[in-house]
Amino acid sequence: MTQSRGTTQQVGSLLRAWRQRRRLSQMDLALEADISTRHLSFLETGRSQPSREMVLNLATHLNVPLREQNLLLTAAGYAPVFPERPLHDPALQAARKALDLILQGHEPYPALLVDRHWNLQAMNRAIPALLEGLPADLLHPPVNVLRLALHPEGLAPRIENLSAWREHLLERLKRQVVLTADAALIQLLTELQSYPAPARTRELAPFSDLAVPLKLRTPEGTLSFISTTTVFGTAVEVTLSELTLETFFPADAFTLQVLQNQQWKP
Secondary structure (H helix, E strand, O other), X not given: OOOOHHHHHHHHHHHHHHHHHOOOOHHHHHHHHOOOHHHHXXXXXXXXXXXXXXXXXXXXXXXXXXXXHHHHHHHOOOXXXXXXXXXXXXXXXXXXXXXXXXXXHOOOOOEEEEOOOOEEEEEOOOOHHHHOOOOHHHHXXXXXXXXXXXXXXXXXXXXXXXXXXXXXXXXXXXXXXXXXXXXXHHHHHXXXXXXXXXXXXXXXXXXXXXXXXXXXXXXXXXXXXXXXXEOOOOOOOHHHHOXXXXXXXXXXXXXXXXXXXXXXXX
């Protein structure tokens, strides 16, 4: 494939930006990717044309997400290699079935599925009870779960340890911004940081030395959760690689009892 010099300069600039974002020197990346520093320099400045294999090699060592790897390939003049399909696509049926099984199997404990922008894609039957009484505009699709959690009209007033939980969520989002450089995530982070921040406190609670609990006031009393995150570690499809399954477990005996006593409607 013939490439213009302008194209190689563009992909070179993108590669340099990703290297700098990962705080790697040219020598660091060259050693990891098993190429010469001189060759890497030529690629970044556009003096050399990267092959498709070289783009993917560098992107892998730079931990570039699949979506952005496709953009790098396009900038270099190649077709994207990682497919992107909607979650309801028949090709993702097996993965979606697995996710549904996890969501349902986690009941009566809460679990939800979000995309790369933290928009809700699926949830189990334990989630709606925790959202009762919230404003309709926050629950109108697409529902952003970070906005729902930290908005002053969302769950924030119900979270007893809001300072710690807010800091936990913002730090996760900041790490995601660093990883992806996604403009929508940067905008979301700016929005969330603009919400009123509670006074910083150091809450001591069960599991506080292991994980940050979510302590949520409900009509049944304060429920305390610890959470886990699951991703498809071997995904080679863009949508699948960007899905995150958030599961919550009881952090105390009271929460366990309340959730186990929950009666689901058929």
